[in-house]
Amino acid sequence: xxxxxxxxxxxxxxxxxxxxxxxxxxxxxxxxxxxxxxxxxxxxxxxxxxxxxxxxxxxxxxxxxxxxxxxxxxxxxxxxxxxxxxxxxxxxxxxxxxxxxxxxxxxxxxxxxxxxxxxxxxxxxxxxxxxxxxxxxxxxxxxxxxxxxxxxxxxxxxxxxxxxxxxxxxxxxxxxxxxxxxxxxxxxxxxxxxxxxxxxxxxxxxxxxxxxxxxxxxxxxxxxxxxxxxxxxxxxxxxxxxxxxxxxxxxxxxxxxxxxxxxxxxxxxxxxxxxxxxxxxxxxxxxxxxxxxxxxxxxxxxxxxxxxxxxxxxxxxxxxxxxxxxxxxxxxxxxxxxxxxxxxxxxxxxxxxxxxxxxxxxxxxxxxxxxxxxxxxxxxxxxxxxxxxxxxxxxxxxxxxxxxxxxxxxxxxxxxxxxxxxxxxxxxxxxxxxxxxxxxxxxxxxx
Amino acid sequence: xxxxxxxxxxxxxxxxxxxxxxxxxxxxxxxxxxxxxxxxxxxxxxxxxxxxxxxxxxxxxxxxxxxxxxxxxxxxxxxxxxxxxxxxxxxxxxxxxxxxxxxxxxxxxxxxxxxxxxxxxxxxxxxxxxxxxxxxxxxxxxxxxxxxxxxxxxxxxxxxxxxxxxxxxxxxxxxxxxxxxxxxxxxxxxxxxxxxxxxxxxxxxxxxxxxxxxxxxxxxxxxxxxxxxxxxxx
Numbered sequence: 001x002x003x004x005x006x007x008x009x010x011x012x013x014x015x016x017x018x019x020x021x022x023x024x025x026x027x028x029x030x031x032x033x034x035x036x037x038x039x040x041x042x043x044x045x046x047x048x049x050x051x052x053x054x055x056x057x058x059x060x061x062x063x064x065x066x067x068x069x070x071x072x073x074x075x076x077x078x079x080x081x082x083x084x085x086x087x088x089x090x091x092x093x094x095x096x097x098x099x100x101x102x103x104x105x106x107x108x109x110x111x112x113x114x115x116x117x118x119x120x121x122x123x124x125x126x127x128x129x130x131x132x133x134x135x136x137x138x139x140x141x142x143x144x145x146x147x148x149x150x151x152x153x154x155x156x157x158x159x160x161x162x163x164x165x166x167x168x169x170x171x172x173x174x175x176x177x178x179x180x181x182x183x184x185x186x187x188x189x190x191x192x193x194x195x196x197x198x199x200x201x202x203x204x205x206x207x208x209x210x211x212x213x214x215x216x217x218x219x220x221x222x223x224x225x226x227x228x229x230x231x232x233x234x235x236x237x238x239x240x241x242x243x244x245x246x247x248x249x250x251x252x253x254x255x256x257x258x259x260x261x262x263x264x265x266x267x268x269x270x271x272x273x274x275x276x277x278x279x280x281x282x283x284x285x286x287x288x289x290x291x292x293x294x295x296x297x298x299x300x301x302x303x304x305x306x307x308x309x310x311x312x313x314x315x316x317x318x319x320x321x322x323x324x325x326x327x328x329x330x331x332x333x334x335x336x337x338x339x340x341x342x343x344x345x346x347x348x349x350x351x352x353x354x355x356x357x358x359x360x361x362x363x364x365x366x367x368x369x370x371x372x373x374x375x376x377x378x379x380x381x382x383x384x385x386x387x388x389x390x391x392x393x394x395x396x397x398x399x400x401x402x403x404x405x406x407x408x409x410x411x412x413x414x415x416x417x418x419x420x421x422x423x424x425x426x427x428x429x430x431x432x433x434x435x436x437x438x439x440x441x442x443x444x445x446x447x
Numbered sequence: 448x449x450x451x452x453x454x455x456x457x458x459x460x461x462x463x464x465x466x467x468x469x470x471x472x473x474x475x476x477x478x479x480x481x482x483x484x485x486x487x488x489x490x491x492x493x494x495x496x497x498x499x500x501x502x503x504x505x506x507x508x509x510x511x512x513x514x515x516x517x518x519x520x521x522x523x524x525x526x527x528x529x530x531x532x533x534x535x536x537x538x539x540x541x542x543x544x545x546x547x548x549x550x551x552x553x554x555x556x557x558x559x560x561x562x563x564x565x566x567x568x569x570x571x572x573x574x575x576x577x578x579x580x581x582x583x584x585x586x587x588x589x590x591x592x593x594x595x596x597x598x599x600x601x602x603x604x605x606x607x608x609x610x611x612x613x614x615x616x617x618x619x620x621x622x623x624x625x626x627x628x629x630x631x632x633x634x635x636x637x638x639x640x641x642x643x644x645x646x647x648x649x650x651x652x653x654x655x656x657x658x659x660x661x662x663x664x665x666x667x668x669x670x671x672x673x674x675x676x677x678x679x680x681x
Contacts, residue, residue: 047546275585
């Protein structure tokens with residue numbers, strides 16, 4: 001094409017020509033197709049979604065491959081089970097593949113921690129070995145899981161399946177008086193709730209948007225994944241994938257139930273009507289998947305080196321001067337009804353509000369002297385006397401209770417209301433306690 | 448004195464657009480040429496509910512790209528003459544393909560009415576179309592027609608008047624092109640906002656057209672560049 005440099009180069013929009021070329025080549029590298037085709041696909045996707053809503057044809061006429069796949073994927077009865085099965089498959093894939101990588105990183109840190117602990121003066125050795133390697137290392141071990149999960153999510157998104165999942169959920173949500181456009185931002189929450197809450201801007205109806213923001217913290221983000229994996233690996237060896245999947249599923253179910261409840265009690269009014277786009281299926285390109293994985297995943301590396309690092313050093317300092325235990329002991333009794341009424345667990349939950357990975361990082365700092373971080377979960381279980389049931393209740397608590405600071409800030413910005421922000425903090429805290437307590441108390445009847 | 452409105456008829460070839468045009472305007476038609484080209488331009492008129500309605504029959508097109516002369520004529524008329532109402536004649540028995548044009552008209556932000564023609568054909572093929580739901584989802588009025596039996600014509604006329612008067616709201620819709628494309632559109636839109644072209648066209652539409660590498664729009668951006676230069680040297 002000879003379109004290079006044909007656009008105006010005037011003051012005020014001199015960057016248009018460059019931005020345009022960048023956009024074209026970016027889209028081309030992500031989709032391996034011209035932007036023109038992508039735009040046309042989006043139009044057909046809209047029409048295809050509209051047709052599912054307004055046109056009933058005699059069965060014989062549907063012939064296209066994409067239609068054939070959709071007949072199964074969007075099937076009234078198969079759609080949701082299939083979505084759950086695919087999600088479950090994603091977690092299995094993530095675990096099987098990430099295992100060896102995690103072991104390597106783990107051994108690497110274990111190898112570093114030994115000599116580091118011997119550094120003098122002793123406080124500095126402890127800072128390096130227990131604080132930084134123990135705390136940040138405990139989080140970094142889980143980077144392979146996070147990245148593999150994001151690869152899987154990117155493949156689902158780029159292939160066009162995620163749009164189908166939203167379509168299927170839309171039908172369910174319509175039945176309980178919501179609309180499914182909300183489900184797209186909710187699924188983005190699997191990566192991180194912050195961009196997911198920003199994505200609610202595509203929802204035009206202000207009430208639908210508010211409810212979607214309020215329940216979004218229930219969608220389990222990548223930062224909570226290390227908490228699940230830590231305990232799933234230690235307590236549920238053979239069923240790790242299933243247990244982590246159950247956390248994500250619990251989040252989805254809670255989000256839908258809460259949305260329904262809020263819409264009934266708090267934010268009443270008519271729901272908006274939307275066509276759910278059904279873009280044609282396409283084979284994901286490696287470049288596209290890698291770009292999307294990196295976009296979602298790099299945040300975690302940056303966080304590990306900045307926020308997590310600082311908080312973990314703070315936790316180490318407070319622990320070193322003996323200030324952590326009194327704080328923990330003051331709070332811990334609240335959680336005894338859920339089985340994890342030990343001061344260490346309370347401390348991790350407090351600092352977890354700053355960033356959810358810190359729950360794992362704080363455990364790493366507290367249970368020092370652990371040679372290999374991979375054994376951290378078992379050590380916690382042994383030291384605190386946890387059963388699988390308590391670990392499960394604790395995972396549920398980590399999922400539900402107060403979202404991290406970044407999410408609280410974005411809820412404030414997007415709702416522009418301290419009242420709603422306070423409401424999110426309040427309901428998540430109470431709900432987390434209730435669910436964890438229920439799991440522990442009911443579970444105890446059977447064990 | 449009767450009030451005047453201009454209505455443009457758009458639609459795919461073979462959507463029955465000419466029949467609709469004849470139903471609306473009867474014998475009050477005249478044929479000319481589109482400015483600068485030898486493509487036939489048909490304009491007719493009719494009156495309804497105290498309105499003089501001038502009806503322009505746009506060339507039959509499947510799309511509004513810059514690939515064919517017909518498409519450019521149709522698009523330019525809508526963009527430059529800004530008709531009060533655009534009626535898209537849609538073949539109800541071939542809904543999916545016909546709606547592609549409607550989506551593009553919606554992108555342009557026109558006051559659109561969708562006329563679902565050949566409803567009898569659709570029925571004979573046992574298609575069930577939920578007209579109300581369709582209207583609600585797209586955000587524009589949808590009027591069912593059987594043009595070759597002159598059914599639905601007066602409903603269409605009434606809807607035109609209602610839309611022109613603002614009695615019937617045309618909400619339209621903002622199509623979501625997906626995360627990646629939307630992000631690029633937002634970037635481009637922001638830059639285009641500062642361009643003089645943004646005064647005549649919606650920046651979002653211009654951004655979409657740039658992603659489609661639309662020759663006509665690229666040319667317009669070039670012309671603006673030239674125009675600005677001369678004003679700067681003055």
